Amino acid sequence: MTHSGPLSGVRVIDLTAMVMGPYCTQIMADMGADVIKIEPPAGDNTRYISVGPRPGMAGVFVNVNRGKRSVVLDLRSPAGAAALRELVVDADVFIHSMRGKAIDRLGFGYEAVAALNPSVVYTNCYGYSRRGPDADLTAYDDTIQAECGIPYAQEQLTGEASYVGTIMADKVAGLTALYATMMALFHRERTGEGQEVEVAMFETMAAFMLVEHANGAMFSPALGPAVYPRAVAPNRRPHRTSDGYISVLVYNDKQWSAFVNAVKPPWAGEHLATLEQRARQIDTVYALLGETFREHTTQYWLDLLRSLDVPAAPVRSLDDLFDNPHLNSVGFFETVDTDDGPVRFPGTPAWFSRTPGRVAGPAPRLGAHTREVLDGRPGTAEERPVTRATRATRVARADGG
Missing domain, CATH: 3.30.1540.10 (formyl-coa transferase, domain 3)
Structure with missing residues (x-):
C-alpha cells in the first residue's frame, strides 16, 4: 500500500463506522492520507450488510474503506485504550462517529485527545449536534432524510412521501465532514493550532435542503413557503x-x-x-x-x-455506469488486485495536476494491520514526511504538553 496525493504524510485515526465517517476518510485515503481504521473486535457493521466475496468484506464496506489499515482494539479494556492513546500522539486527524457521551466514557473526548496531541484536528460526526436537545437520539440516513424534508419534497413531486434512492444524508454529511476537516488542517498548517470540529447529519442536511427550498421563507415577513417550485413540480420527471x-x-x-x-x-x-x-x-x-x-x-x-x-x-441504470464511454475514457474506474480477486472501484472524481489522488488500495480484512500499526511500522514505503503540525506536536511533547 503506497500513498500519494495532496494529503500524503497526513495520518488519520479513524473511529467512524457505517457510511458517513468512512466515506469522508475513504476520500482522505485516496488523496494520500494514512488512514488507520480502529475497529471493535466484531468489526464495523458495514462489513456485513451487503454482498461480498467473503464474510466481513461486503461491497459497501470494501468501497468506503479501501486503502485503510484496520486495527482491532477493545477500547473498553485498559490495554486497548492505552494502545489508542499511543497512536493519538502522532496523529494529524482524529475522527469518530460515536455519540458524545459514548466517546467521553471511553476517555477519548476532545479534551483528553488534545491533552495528548495539542495540534490534532478532532472531528466529531454526529446525527444531531450535541449542543441541542436531540443530541442523544440515534440517527440513520432514513430518519435524517425525514427530518430535513426530503420525503415531504418527494410527496410534492410524486404525490407520495418517499426517500430518495440513495443514502444521501450519509454521503452529503461525509463530504461536509471532509471539507470541515480540511479547513481545520489548513488553519493548523498556517498557525500550528489544532481544534475541535463538529459535523451533524441533521444540520448538514437542513442546510443542504434549504439552499433552494428556503426561498420565500427566508424573508421577514415571509414571501411564501419554504419550497422551490421547479424542484417539486409534479411533471418534473424523465x-x-x-x-x-x-x-x-x-x-x-x-x-x-x-x-x-x-x-x-x-x-x-x-x-x-x-x-x-x-x-x-x-x-x-x-x-x-x-x-x-x-x-x-x-x-x-x-x-x-x-x-x-x-x-x-x-435515462441509464446504475449498471450502465460501469460501461459508460465517458467514464471509461477518463479512466474513472480503477481495478485493484485483492486477495479475493480484482475489484473495479469507482475512482477519485477530483483531478490534480501535481498531486493526483488514486484508489489507495484494497479494503482491509478485520484487524489485518493491528500488529503492523502497533509496532510503529508506517503505512507507506517511504518515511512519513514531517509536516509543520507534526513538528508542533513534537515540540509540545518536549515541553511537557
Whole structure:
C-alpha cells in the first residue's frame, strides 16, 4: 500500500463506522492520507450488510474503506485504550462517529485527545449536534432524510412521501465532514493550532435542503413557503419518448428559443417567451414538453437537443455506469488486485495536476494491520514526511504538553 496525493504524510485515526465517517476518510485515503481504521473486535457493521466475496468484506464496506489499515482494539479494556492513546500522539486527524457521551466514557473526548496531541484536528460526526436537545437520539440516513424534508419534497413531486434512492444524508454529511476537516488542517498548517470540529447529519442536511427550498421563507415577513417550485413540480420527471425515456431541461431563454425554433410546438407562444414567465407556470411547461417528447425516439431527441446545446441525457441504470464511454475514457474506474480477486472501484472524481489522488488500495480484512500499526511500522514505503503540525506536536511533547 503506497500513498500519494495532496494529503500524503497526513495520518488519520479513524473511529467512524457505517457510511458517513468512512466515506469522508475513504476520500482522505485516496488523496494520500494514512488512514488507520480502529475497529471493535466484531468489526464495523458495514462489513456485513451487503454482498461480498467473503464474510466481513461486503461491497459497501470494501468501497468506503479501501486503502485503510484496520486495527482491532477493545477500547473498553485498559490495554486497548492505552494502545489508542499511543497512536493519538502522532496523529494529524482524529475522527469518530460515536455519540458524545459514548466517546467521553471511553476517555477519548476532545479534551483528553488534545491533552495528548495539542495540534490534532478532532472531528466529531454526529446525527444531531450535541449542543441541542436531540443530541442523544440515534440517527440513520432514513430518519435524517425525514427530518430535513426530503420525503415531504418527494410527496410534492410524486404525490407520495418517499426517500430518495440513495443514502444521501450519509454521503452529503461525509463530504461536509471532509471539507470541515480540511479547513481545520489548513488553519493548523498556517498557525500550528489544532481544534475541535463538529459535523451533524441533521444540520448538514437542513442546510443542504434549504439552499433552494428556503426561498420565500427566508424573508421577514415571509414571501411564501419554504419550497422551490421547479424542484417539486409534479411533471418534473424523465419524459417518455416513443421508445424509452429522456431527461431534458429546456431552461434559459437561449435554449428555449433554439428549441421552439427547431421543433415549432403548437403550444409555444409569447406567454412562455421568458424564463420569468415559464418559472411562474413551470409545471404546465413540463407537461407540454412531455407531450412533445412522446412523438419521437430517444435517440432522435438526443441528436436534436445536443445540436441545440440543450442539456439532455438518456435515462441509464446504475449498471450502465460501469460501461459508460465517458467514464471509461477518463479512466474513472480503477481495478485493484485483492486477495479475493480484482475489484473495479469507482475512482477519485477530483483531478490534480501535481498531486493526483488514486484508489489507495484494497479494503482491509478485520484487524489485518493491528500488529503492523502497533509496532510503529508506517503505512507507506517511504518515511512519513514531517509536516509543520507534526513538528508542533513534537515540540509540545518536549515541553511537557
